[in-house]
Amino acid sequence: MEAAEHTNIGAADPPAVSGTERSGHMERWYSRASVRRSPRRVLADLDPEHGLPFTPELVPIVAHPEVVRRGPMMIHRILTRALGDHLRFTEELENEVVVPVAQRIQSGAIFPWLEPPARIDAGRICVDEAYHSLFSRDVLSQLERLTGVRCSITSATSLERLDARARRAPPQMRPLVSAFYTIASEVVVSGILRTTPIDRRVAPIVRQVIADHLRDEAAHQAYFSAIFPEAWSHLGAEERDFIGPSLAEFVTWFFEPKYAAMMGWLMAEGLEAGTVRKIMEDVMEHEGEQEPLRHRGAAPLLHVLRSGDAFAHAATADAFSRCESFARRRSVEIRHDRR
Numbered sequence: 071m072e073a074a075e076h077t078n079i080g081a082a083d084p085p086a087v088s089g090t091e092r093s094g095h096m097e098r099w100y101s102r103a104s105v106r107r108s109p110r111r112v113l114a115d116l117d118p119e120h121g122l123p124f125t126p127e128l129v130p131i132v133a134h135p136e137v138v139r140r141g142p143m144m145i146h147r148i149l150t151r152a153l154g155d156h157l158r159f160t161e162e163l164e165n166e167v168v169v170p171v172a173q174r175i176q177s178g179a180i181f182p183w184l185e186p187p188a189r190i191d192a193g194r195i196c197v198d199e200a201y202h203s204l205f206s207r208d209v210l211s212q213l214e215r216l217t218g219v220r221c222s223i224t225s226a227t228s229l230e231r232l233d234a235r236a237r238r239a240p241p242q243m244r245p246l247v248s249a250f251y252t253i254a255s256e257v258v259v260s261g262i263l264r265t266t267p268i269d270r271r272v273a274p275i276v277r278q279v280i281a282d283h284l285r286d287e288a289a290h291q292a293y294f295s296a297i298f299p300e301a302w303s304h305l306g307a308e309e310r311d312f313i314g315p316s317l318a319e320f321v322t323w324f325f326e327p328k329y330a331a332m333m334g335w336l337m338a339e340g341l342e343a344g345t346v347r348k349i350m351e352d353v354m355e356h357e358g359e360q361e362p363l364r365h366r367g368a369a370p371l372l373h374v375l376r377s378g379d380a381f382a383h384a385a386t387a388d389a390f391s392r393c394e395s396f397a398r399r400r401s402v403e404i405r406h407d408r409r
C-alpha cells in the first residue's frame with residue numbers, strides 16, 4: 071500500500087493545535103492545575119449503595135452471563151480491581167516514563183530547540199504528573215485498606231514492552247523512544263479518561279479522582295500535539311525508521327483490552343479455569359479489537375501524526391497499516407476459530 075493512502079487515516083478528526091498556539095491552561099497553570107486547586111480525595115466508603123467503583127463498559131467481563139449470574143457483589147469486586155489496576159498503572163506510567171521525560175524536556179536534554187516558555191510548561195507538566203502519581207498511590211492505598219482487595223501488577227505490561235522496545239534502539243536513541251511514547255500517550259490519554267467522570271453510575275469520589283487527572287491532561291494533550299510536528303522534523307533518518315513504527319506499536323498497546331488482567335480478576339474470584347477460558351473467549355470475540363484505530367480513541371494521535379507529515383515516511387505508514395490489517399485479520403481469525 072502506498073504511503074500516501076495512509077495520510078487519510080483519521081481524516082474526519084478535529085483540528086490539531088498549531089505549533090505556536092498555547093493551550094491557555096498552561097498559562098493559567100497556577101490557578102487551574104489539580105495540584106494547585108484540588109483537595110485530597112478521601113475514600114470514606116465504596117459500598118455498592120455509593121455507586122460503582124468503575125465504568126462497567128471498560129471491563130467487558132462484568133457483562134458476561136457467567137459473571138452476571140453470580141450476582142452484583144462479584145461485579146462490584148471486579149470493578150474495584152479494575153479501579154485499582156487503573157490507579158496502579160497511572161502511578162507507574164507517570165513515575166517511570168512521563169515524569170522523567172518532562173524533566174528532560176524542561177532541562178533541554180530532550181528537544182533542546184524548544185523555546186524557554188515551552189520548557190517551563192514541561193516543568194509544570196512534570197509537577198502535574200508527579201501529583202497524578204501521588205494521588206493515584208494515595209487513593210489506591212485507601213482502596214486496598216477499605217476493601218481488602220490487593221491489586222496486582224498485571225497492567226504494567228505496556229511499560230515492560232516499552233523497556234524491551236527501547237532496548238532494541240541504539241543507546242543514544244533510547245531517551246527519544248521514551249519521549250515519543252510520552253507524546254503518543256499524552257495525546258490519547260484524555261480520551262481514555264473522559265468516560266468515567268461523566269458516568270453517573272460511578273461513585274462520586276472515583277469520578278472526582280479521575281476528573282482531577284483529566285483536567286490536567288486536556289492541557290497536556292494540547293502541549294504535546296503542538297510540539298509533535300517539530301519534534302518529528304528534527305529526527306534523523308535512522309531515528310524516524312525506529313520511532314515511526316514504534317508509534318504504531320504504542321498506540322496498539324494503549325487500546326488493546328487488558329485481557330491478562332481481566333483473566334486474573336476472574337481467577338481471583340475463584341472461578342474454574344474452564345469458565346474463565348469460556349468468558350475470555352466470548353469477550354475477545356465481541357470486543358472492539360477489530361475496530362479501526364481511530365474508532366478506538368486513536369483519532370487525535372493519527373491527526374497529530376498527519377499534521378507532522380509522519381505518514382509520508384513509508385515505514386511509519388506501513389506500520390500503521392499493518393496494525394489496522396492485523397486487527398481486521400485477528401477479528402476474522404477469532405470468528406473462524408469459533409466455528
Ligand SMILES: [Fe+2]
Nearest residue numbers: 164199202287
Ligand atoms: Fe497524568
Ligand SMILES: [Fe+2]
Nearest residue numbers: 199256287290
Ligand atoms: Fe499528562
